[in-house]
Amino acid sequence: MSRDLDTLLLHRQSLVVVPTRPGAGPDRRSRDGLAVLECDLALRGYRLTAPLHAALARQSPVALKQTGTALLRRIDLLTGNERRHQPLFLGFPDRVPGDVHELLSARMHAYLRNQADLTCGWCELESSVDVLVPCGHLICGDCHHGAYCPLCGTELTAVRARLAVRLPFTGRAPRDVRPPSAARDIPAGAELRFLRLAVEPAADALAELGRLLARQTPLSPQDRDDLAVLLDNATADHGSWLPETIPVRETKATVLAELLHRDLPGTLPALAARIGTATDVLRLLWAWSGVEPDLLADKPPRLRGVPRPLRRALLAALDALPLAGAAEDMLRHRAAWQRAGEVLHPYEYRRRYPNAAAAFAVVRGTDLLQHPLGEALLTAPLPTAGAAGGRNRLTVSTFASRVEAALATGDVPGAVTLLAHRPGELARRLHHLLRTHHRWAPDAPCPPALLPVLPDALRRVAPGPLLGAYGRLRAPRPDNERRLYFPRGHTARTHARTDWGAALPASISAPVCALIEAELLRRAAGHGRFDLAFLDEELTGLAAPAVERASARSLVAVPRGSVLRLPDAARLRLFLYWLQPKGVRVDLDLSVAFYDADWALTGLCDYTKLVYGARTAVHSGDFTSAPNGATEFVDLDLAGLAAAGARYAVVVVFSYNDIAFDELPDAYTGFMTLSAPGRSAGPLDPKAVTQRLDLAGAAKVAVPMIIDLAERHWTWTDLNLGGDGGLHDVRRHSGRLGTLASDVLHHFTPGARATLADLALATAAATTDRVLIRSGGTVATYHRAPDEPVADFAARLRDRQGPVHTGPFDPTVLTDRHAFLALLAADLPATPSLTGTLYRLHPGPLDATPGLDRLTAADLVTRFAPEA
Secondary structure, rough: OOOOOOHHHHEEEEEEEOOOOOOOOOOHHHHHHHHHHHHHHOOEEEOHHHHHHHHHHHHHHHHHHHHHHHHHHHHHHHOOOOOOOOOOOOOOOOOOOHHHHHHHHHHHHHHHOOOOOOOEEOOOOOOOOOOOEOOEEEEEOOOOOEEEEOOOOOOOOOOOOOOOOOOOOOOOOOOOOOOOOOHOOOOOOOOOEEEOOOOOOOHHHHHHHHHHHOOOOOEEEEEHHHHHHHHHHHHOOOOOOOOOEEEEEHHHHHHHHHHHHOOHHHHHHHHHHOOOOHHHHHHHHHHOOOOOOOOOOOOOOOOOOOOOHHHHHHHHHOOOHHHHHHHHHHHHOHHHHHHHHHHHHHHHHHHHHHHHHHHHHHHHHOOHHHHHHHHHHHHOOOOOEEEEEEEEEEEOOOHHHHHHHHHHHOOOHHHHHHOOOHHHHHHHHHHHHHHHHHHHHOOOOOOOOOOHHHHHHHHHOOHHHHHHHHHHHHHOOOOOOEEEEEOOOOOOEEEEEOOOOOOHHHHHHHHHHHHHHHHHHHHHHHHOOOOEEEEHHHHHHHHHOOOOOOOOOOOOOOOOEEEEEEEOOOOEEEEEEEOOOOOOOEEEEEEEEEEOOOOOEEEEEOOEEEEEOOOOEEEEOOOOOOOOEEEEEEEEEHHHHHHOOOOOOOEEEEEOOOHHHHOOOOEEEEEEEEEOOOOOOOOOOOOHHEEEEOOOOOOOEEEEEEOOOOOOOOHHHHHHOOOOOOOHHHHHHHHHHHHHHHHHHOOOOOOOOHHHHHHHHHHHHHHHEEEEEEEEOOOEEEEOOOOOOOOHHHHHHHHHHEEEEEEEHHHHOOOOEEEEEEEEEEOOOOOOOEEEEEEEEEOOOHHHHEEEEEEEEHHHOOOOOOOO
16 A cells, blocks of 8 residues: 555544645535535545535635545545455345356356357267266266265256346346445444544644654554655654653654664664664664564575665674673674674674674684684683684573573573573563462462562663563463464464463462553653543453564554454444465455354355355355456355354454465455445445455465354454465365464453553553543542552452442533543544643544544554663
């Protein structure tokens, strides 16, 4: 998807950039044109705020046409409405045949009437052929002896096909299929999203750039695209926007490489202050060479030549690091560093930067007796130096190996002493530490050596490891549990295995969880006070974002693993669009697999079975190529599916002929809500689109979501399933799909992972004495007593206990308030006098409030960053 700055502001902040005419008043000639634009926006689910309406009204008719056309195009790009979407069967879903083979039979019968010399599909001889029912194949009388078709093995119900009612397939729609009336364009329950005027686009862009640079987790592909746009539009004076610290090292490398390409001499002084590890240098070299600096490539890329000033600066940065730490760091990416040495030439400056040369000697396994700097390097201050394999080489005893050796012998105090020097690694290994302690001392409480050092160590831990440890330790877990892992990579994949180990008792994990909760409250208190906090109960289903590097670009940034309530709409319409490269046939298939409560496959709806049950799931028809783009749909009757015995619906996109998604010019999937069967403004109604997901990566099977039909929840998975060889469909992968879906739902069980509700509650407890929690149509109000500790107040909020007043929501409670709001949807009324901070997943009227600072889920996590 091409993205410019205007599209970025529209997507991230619902801001519209309007070219202005200084001193101009409303242009009466534009009145009708503005009304037409508002009508087109309403069909897409958007409306204008008063300042934006006034700005558009001041434009001339020609300028308004240009601005409006560009705005509609950008909105269509976000929702997927920029493409033409035509289902294979016109009149979908009502006119899709219950058995597609019946349609084939009817057509073959029609051909048979018009062409008498058709050959048999089995023996290929010209003979008297019949149309077999239900498969529709043309077989001669000599070849179909039994009750099965010899070509496909289908059990036959008849030989001669009856002429079926002809159904619309391609071409014009039947006369009785009319465009929806204006009244039917807007389904019941549809809501309008506000578009706001970008008063100072440059300042808004600068604020977005600052948020991305302050992120504490790796950027998603969409955020990386946005970062590139923002850097292109940033001022040449990087001192005005470049922070001293960029927490995510990949982001830091991207920014520094961009600045080096712009102004090499002017950026060099900023390198030394921002390179803290040897891997920072390697990432910068990759970014300088135009390679994603995540170090995830299967083979180290060929690097771009480095000018001498930059070479000296990078070698100086390496030389300033402790030699043992730098060498160990470089050994983690040995092959990549060997390639980096080809452009850095470390031995050319071996006397000026001896530590850098020594680190490369470790990486290369240099025979020091044959090296001109060998004698000096043999005396280098490394943990282990000397003969190795009969030749003089420098070797390093790594930090990880020393920790593993301590844990293998049950030396938990020794492991704690080592890990205390690396707080992030300590947080990642907390569960391992505690379980090792429990295995060697089953009746002992929490390790005595851990609790004294943990508070200070936690102060220096980034939010990702901190929340990961909290989610891992907070909930009771069974022995030998099934665990899910997400390998680092450009494609979102996962694998699961049984973790053969005993569960931790609460007596060991509870004290550690209490310390983590105290640290979260301490960090939350550093962002000022609010008059009140307003939270949604359903935030408990939103997972705290952690693995965003491989997240797909999407309309709504839902963290992977989030569990959300299904809309009240009667039906969901799934959609899939793709465009194949020139000269390559690509057959994608939108499919749904249905499982019972024990994950046994109960049915499917795909290209092999267009109708499931009593039309509770209907497929629009199978396109097998898309030279000009193709779209497939599946309509799901949620109540009907549940009544028919299906518990789970797993949505899958297959590349049938084994073409990876990243080879396609354009491909996306998603779903929309319908208030009644078939009621929408066209097959794909942009205002009803709830989520849209780009298909990308070296994958051929995508699983975007899992629907729990009994609980009426959907889990956003955004995952890919491995598969090669083509002929991908539900029947081939049904067992693996069921296992994956079961593991994912178990892994993201509410309460077993850190959620946005944990962050919102910590913020509310630490920054205000009045907290409102909305659940359904009621609001519960909690007050902190004057002498109540913040930790106790936070515990009451988490457990929903203590004195509480419950009643309907009163909109005046937000009037003239400075508030913290964390909502599932911004469906509260706009309040001009309200100021503060807002996180919301879905848009709503509250977005029109000008005094609110909008946060994304990743921004909310960033507020819990450690002190610099």
